[in-house]
Amino acid sequence: MEEARFDWQWPRDGLFMDCFIHEIMNYRYHWHQDQYELNVLLHGSQEFCVDRSNVLLQEDDVILIPPGSGHASFAQQANTRAMVLHFSASAFRPFVKKSTRYLFPDCVSTAQTRNSPQFRQVRFLITQIFEAAYRQSPYSQLRAKANLELLLATLCESFHPQAVQISQEDSFHQETLSRIIQYIENHYSEKITLEDIAAFSQYNRTYVSTLFKSTVGVNFYEYLTRLRFQQALYELASTKKTLTDIALDNGFSDLKSFNKIFREAIGRSPSEYRAQLSPDRVILEKEARRYVLQDDPLIQRKLKEYDSIQ
Numbered sequence: 001m002e003e004a005r006f007d008w009q010w011p012r013d014g015l016f017m018d019c020f021i022h023e024i025m026n027y028r029y030h031w032h033q034d035q036y037e038l039n040v041l042l043h044g045s046q047e048f049c050v051d052r053s054n055v056l057l058q059e060d061d062v063i064l065i066p067p068g069s070g071h072a073s074f075a076q077q078a079n080t081r082a083m084v085l086h087f088s089a090s091a092f093r094p095f096v097k098k099s100t101r102y103l104f105p106d107c108v109s110t111a112q113t114r115n116s117p118q119f120r121q122v123r124f125l126i127t128q129i130f131e132a133a134y135r136q137s138p139y140s141q142l143r144a145k146a147n148l149e150l151l152l153a154t155l156c157e158s159f160h161p162q163a164v165q166i167s168q169e170d171s172f173h174q175e176t177l178s179r180i181i182q183y184i185e186n187h188y189s190e191k192i193t194l195e196d197i198a199a200f201s202q203y204n205r206t207y208v209s210t211l212f213k214s215t216v217g218v219n220f221y222e223y224l225t226r227l228r229f230q231q232a233l234y235e236l237a238s239t240k241k242t243l244t245d246i247a248l249d250n251g252f253s254d255l256k257s258f259n260k261i262f263r264e265a266i267g268r269s270p271s272e273y274r275a276q277l278s279p280d281r282v283i284l285e286k287e288a289r290r291y292v293l294q295d296d297p298l299i300q301r302k303l304k305e306y307d308s309i310q
Contacts, residue, residue: 003291004299004303008141014090017148019129021083021299023290025283026237027266027273029230033216034089037065038151038183039073040123042302047267048073048299054267064107064155068217070226072233081292081299085126091152102161118158118230120306125151127306134294143184151176153201172221177215178200180208184220187243188227190252194220229261236274238284243270 005020015033024046039048046057050071057073059062067089073082093104098296109119121214125147132178133144156159184198197220198205211221218226232250235241241249247258262270283290292299 002294004294004296006068006130008144010145014093015088015145017085017087017129017144019083019085019126019133020289021081021130021292021296023292024073024080025075025081025281025290026277027072027233028283029070029072029111029226029265031070031226031234032065032067034067035086036067036089036091037071037124038085038126039065040083040106040126042081043298044078046073046080046082047078048077049266049276052264053271055108058111058114058122058155060109060119062102062107062109062114062119066103066160068103070265076274077280078278080300083126083130085129087148091148093155097155099166100163101166102156102162103164104155104159107155107159110168114199118154119233121154121158122151124307124308125154127303130303131307155283166214171219176203179212180212181223184224185245188224188231189249192224192250213273224251225261229265232262232270235279236270243272243274245271 003020005018006020007016009016021042024044029050039057041059041061042058042249045059046061048055048057048063048071050065051069055063056076089101094101096154101268107122109116113119127290128147129151134148135143149198180197180201194205194209198208200209203211207218212223215221228251231247232252235246235250239246241260244255247255252258252261259269262268262273266273269278
């Protein structure tokens with residue numbers, strides 16, 4: 001049986017969407033520059049960290065992650081599974097002003113709100129998208145897009161979107177930024193500064209700082225810390241290196257600063273996190289996920305439950 005993951009693209013609309021169901025394992029810290037992530041917890045207990053804020057999700061909880069927000073999740077028990085939908089930020093383009101993006105800070109459920117009509121509607125619509133994919137009919141893509149549009153309307157009508165300004169740089173600036181980001185990704189483990197980036201790009205420090213913040217959404221040092229933290233988190237789970245070696249090998253000045261950043265992001269120390277890791281719930285490949293099969297009984301039961309909003 002095939003894995004529960006699908007994707008669609010509508011190039012004329014500048015729109016894409018992918019969805020999947022996976023088992024939550026060890027932390028995978030990442031961010032999506034131009035897409036939203038909608039997470040529905042199907043079973044278990046999931047610790048979700050978003051921009052250094054921690055949320056504990058229980059079965060049926062929903063959270064929407066905006067573009068550019070660093071996030072990671074960790075299963076607090078075995079067999080924790082989530083349904084995830086990614087869709088492009090351009091989906092809201094017809095409804096927002098140029099250089100503006102919607103944030104949805106209210107779209108995270110709690111024990112008091114998870115069974116409210118708006119969250120039940122969100123679960124219903126994401127289920128409809130999955131079921132459109134399951135059918136694999138000539139009209140599956142049409143049905144999936146229609147339900148995505150209904151989902152967008154629900155988010156806008158029920159979760160009080162906040163419009164924020166974003167930068168729209170020209171192609172020349174985008175090319176400059178791409179070269180800068182590639183340089184950072186190649187040298188994040190070294191001691192690099194904003195002055196180094198300015199020298200590399202042959203622009204002054206102020207221009208580089210402004211371009212980076214306005215286009216990426218975070219400043220240079222926050223982005224550098226994200227890259228370092230991402231790799232360090234992976235090495236904690238996949239290697240037996242000492243904490244000091246992991247810190248130094250990934251550009252942190254010392255173990256103390258690594259501990260501080262780790263605790264701010266995850267709410268615990270690196271050693272405490274490592275002690276929590278269970279060998280059977282660790283994915284060693286950096287970008288891998290453990291997808292759930294389409295005919296999994298638990299998944300079929302939850303989708304059937306969400307299929308009705310009454």
